[in-house]
Amino acid sequence: MLASKIKDGLSKFISGDGKRLKIIVAIGLIGIILIFASNLFESSEKETDTADTGISYEEYTNQLEKRLKNLVSTIDGVGECRVMITLENTTESVYATDVEIKNDDNSLNQKDEYVLYDSEKGESPVLIKEYLPKVQGVTIVCTGGENKAVKEKVIQSVTSLFNIPANRVSVSKIKS
Numbered sequence: 001m002l003a004s005k006i007k008d009g010l011s012k013f014i015s016g017d018g019k020r021l022k023i024i025v026a027i028g029l030i031g032i033i034l035i036f037a038s039n040l041f042e043s044s045e046k047e048t049d050t051a052d053t054g055i056s057y058e059e060y061t062n063q064l065e066k067r068l069k070n071l072v073s074t075i076d077g078v079g080e081c082r083v084m085i086t087l088e089n090t091t092e093s094v095y096a097t098d099v100e101i102k103n104d105d106n107s108l109n110q111k112d113e114y115v116l117y118d119s120e121k122g123e124s125p126v127l128i129k130e131y132l133p134k135v136q137g138v139t140i141v142c143t144g145g146e147n148k149a150v151k152e153k154v155i156q157s158v159t160s161l162f163n164i165p166a167n168r169v170s171v172s173k174i175k176s
Helices: 002-016 018-050 057-072 148-162
Strands: 083-085 093-096 097-103 108-114 115-118 122-125 129-131 135-142 170-171
Touching: 018 057, 057 083, 057 135, 057 148, 135 148
Parallel strands: 135 170
Antiparallel strands: 083 135, 093 129, 097 108, 115 122
């Protein structure tokens, strides 16, 4: 019964004015064009995402400094502050390797090769882990830097945050 109502409704709609059919076809074509256009934009966005997966040394340092500045400035008595962070080294990448060991009677040979995969740019090694640089030292210059209690709170926060000793954290009063 429901199927017959749908058939009747569709047949009335289609058999009616030719103008309706043209509008339906035009809307359908616009929909198909939009679907194809969205696929083009999606593929170009994916390519840029995969091409830029890493973060530069300078960007990483700037992000850490900004986040630390925001945190330290919320400590009571700190006031305005500036932060500088030094890092031990650059980013370290660990790639997958294929180890082949041959054991003869008198010798042992080991051959290591990187595991490669085909990418759009040719063959690339398989990245397992990427270690970000560790913080080596921190300097904070703030308006409350002469107050011993404020200085101690800042040093305690920074040492626990970055797991570095207190002698690698410097807190000073900002020049007036």
